[in-house]
Amino acid sequence: MTSATSAASAASATAAPGWEDLVTSALLGTERRTPPGCAPGRDAPAALLDAAAVETVRRRAGLRPARSAERLAPAPDDHRPALPQAAARRLAMLLTDRPGSGSGGRRGTTPDLMELLPQWLAAANDRGFAAPPPSLPALLDAARGRTDLRPAALTFAGPRALWLARLNPDWRFALRAAPGGDASLPRPEDTERVRELWQEGLFAERVALLASLRARDPAEARELLAGTWATERAEDRLMFLDSLRTGLAAADEPFLEEALADRSRNVRSTAAELLSALPGSALAGRMAARALTCVWVEGIRTSAAITVEAPHECDAAMERDGVIPKPPTGRGERSWWFGQLLEATPLGAWSGRLGGRTPEESVALPVTDDWQSELHAAWCRAAVRQRDAAWARALLGTPTAPEAGGPGAVSLAERAKLLGILGAGERAEWVAGFIATHGLSEAFQLLGVCAIPWAAPLGRAVVDALNIARDAGNYPWSFSGVMGLAERCLDPGEAGRLDGLLAIPDESEDAAPGAGGYWAEAFQRLVSTLRLRAAMAEELGPAVPVTPRPAAARSPVPTPRSTSSSPPA
Known part of the structure; x- marks a missing residue:
């Protein structure tokens, strides 16, 4: 470099202040700090802006061109009919509404639009409409913040939601939540890819794969799980076992019986719960044999009463069948064991034990020694687990009963669960x-x-x-x-x-x-x-x-x- 060039460069550097100097002058004000090359006075602010404009051009011109990115694949087509214009405008209003933050419980007279969005989505899905493309980002943002919206929102959004979710990490939930929507999940018939993902996939991918398979082919999902069961971690075994609730059937009994000997107490308890939901299972029979020895009827028909003799110990066989030996704080051991036995006993076994009585007659019987609440609470849990409508009606009683608790249910939560069976x-x-x-x-x-x-x-x-x-x-x-x-x-x-x-x-x-x-x-x-x-x-x-x-575009409506x-x- 010649001396003339060096001098010119130095003069340019002096005349053109750096970006940091310009920012400092803008923050402090030109009266307190005039940038280099600018004369102080009235014209200093304008000179500062001119210098900033010149420096901006210089900074942009100094960027090196980069290789262009690979062109994105186009979004898939959605062949469903478009929304009517009025409905599209309504959707935009529902997605942009933000509930007010009133105090004291007063909300005014304005409807809460966000609370109407789930119903609107359900109605739009019933009619088979496609989501307007401009509304998809707001729709995915709403579903991101509210998990109860996700099934209906993703059904409405269709295949384009998955396309967008692969481009924006904030919307990745769509790949997990949409039934069959994750492109990484192989089809059940692609056995090689299924085995590969099950053997090498991340835990979340394996859970999604097992749930997807269980919904389509319960037997194949169970066999896949059985193949690696012995090498799985305890917490993973618990999550995988929970997926068997979908499509639970008698064919699952042998696998669940083996799980009763698992090293993890939580796994054993979950396996026992699933088996007790199968009234014909061997575990249900064993629990019934124990429970029936604890409950009997004494007295003549017109003055009969139920007598309860709770278990005096929790032996190894009971523990293997899912009975948790240590009760919660404040709960007696015998009542704790008693409740678990009855909860897992098939409700059909009680008619013979209680003299051929119907569920209504059984619930109406008096119970000696203050065991009624324990007995009825266990029957409530059994009715919910076994989805037994006859026992649910008996335990609910008539809604006009003097006591709001009903003859068997002892809490609002139990009554709600029993009603859910009807x-x-x-x-x-x-x-x-x-x-x-x-x-x-x-x-x-x-x-x-x-x-x-x-x-x-x-x-x-x-x-x-x-x-x-x-x-x-x-x-x-x-x-x-x-x-x-x-x-x-x-x-x-x-x-x-x-x-x-x-x-x-x-x-x-x-x-x-x-x-x-x-x-x-x-x-x-x-x-x-x-x-x-x-x-x-x-x-x-x-x-x-x-x-x-x-299937990739279908999901239940919440x-x-x-x-x-x-x-x-």
């Missing part, structure tokens, strides 16, 4: 009778298991109970959870019947301050939401039979969340 119509009728008798104070969990939209008798029972609570001057925020459920679950056709509840009622002296205004707002929001749901359905058009879609609002006090 058909949708019977479930709604029972809950409607319960609300009519006992009000809404204990009905929130029970409403959560009812089919949507609520049947007309159940909807009327809920609205009538809310109206009674308002007229009684009850504290209104205690019913915000039920009101939120009503917004999502009432039949939209009920909106016209509620117009008489929109006025602010006269407040009694003992009513909560401001309660009348709250109730009016809540009923206005309820009516507005029902009418909005009716408009949403009209925009989507009538439901029509849909041509079955490929029930809208029933716990987004606070439960009643």
Whole structure:
């Protein structure tokens, strides 16, 4: 380099300040620090901006060109019909809504659009529509934040959701959640790839593979698991074993019997639970033999009572069959063992032991020595595990019984589980009778298991109970959870019947301050939401039979969340 060139370069460096100098001057202000090469004074800010523009061009010009990236494969086509324009606009509104952060339980009269999104997606999927491409990013973002949305959102989004998920790490959940959607999962008939992924895949990939196979070919999935069972880690064996709940059948019994001898107590307990759900299994027979020696009937037919003699020890055979020897804190050992035996005993075994009595007659028998709650609670768990509707009805009793607990169920959670065994119509009728008798104070969990939209008798029972609570001057925020459920679950056709509840009622002296205004707002929001749901359905058009879609684009539709609002006090 010549001396002239060196001098020119030095002069250029002096005249052109570096980027860091320009940033420092901009932060401190030109009055406190004038950048090099700029004269102080009124023109210094403009000179700073000019220098920044020149330096920006210099920095960009100094970048070296890089090799162009490989062209992306185009997104797959979605051949389903496009959404009607009105429905597409509605979807955009649902995806951009952000619930307000009101205080004190007051939400105003505006419907909560995000809580209506699950129902909108279910309706759109029923009609077989494809998602508008511009809405896919917002739809995937919504599903990322709410796992309850994922099955319906991914069904609606279709194959393009998987294409996008491979480009954005934030949406990778779609590859795991979409049934058959992960391209890394081989088809069941590709046995070589199945074995390779099972032997060499990551744990999450192996879990997904086993779940996919179990849904399509339970026997093949079980054989795949059995081939490597002895070499798996205990925590992995537990997760893999849990996948057998899908398609559980008598053919799984030999494998589960072997799992009863597993080194891990949790694995043994899970295997025992699965076997006890098979009433014809050898384990169910062994547990029945033990349980039947603990329970018998004494006295004549008209004054009979159940006598209980709980086990005095938990031997090795009981422990192998899944009985956990150490009880939780505060629970007696004998009652703990007794409950586990009865929970795993086939309910069909009790008729012979209790003198040929029906489930209703068995539950109605008195139980000596304060064992009734333990006995009935164990029968409740057995009915839920074995999906026995006859015993569920007996343990629930009539909804108008004086005691809200029913003859057998001892908690709201147990009643909800028992109701889940019954058909949708019977479930709604029972809950409607319960609300009519006992009000809404204990009905929130029970409403959560009812089919949507609520049947007309159940909807009327809920609205009538809310109206009674308002007229009684009850504290209104205690019913915000039920009101939120009503917004999502009432039949939209009920909106016209509620117009008489929109006025602010006269407040009694003992009513909560401001309660009348709250109730009016809540009923206005309820009516507005029902009418909005009716408009949403009209925009989507009538439901029509849909041509079955490929498995990669199909998924179950979730029930809208029933716990987004606070439960009643």
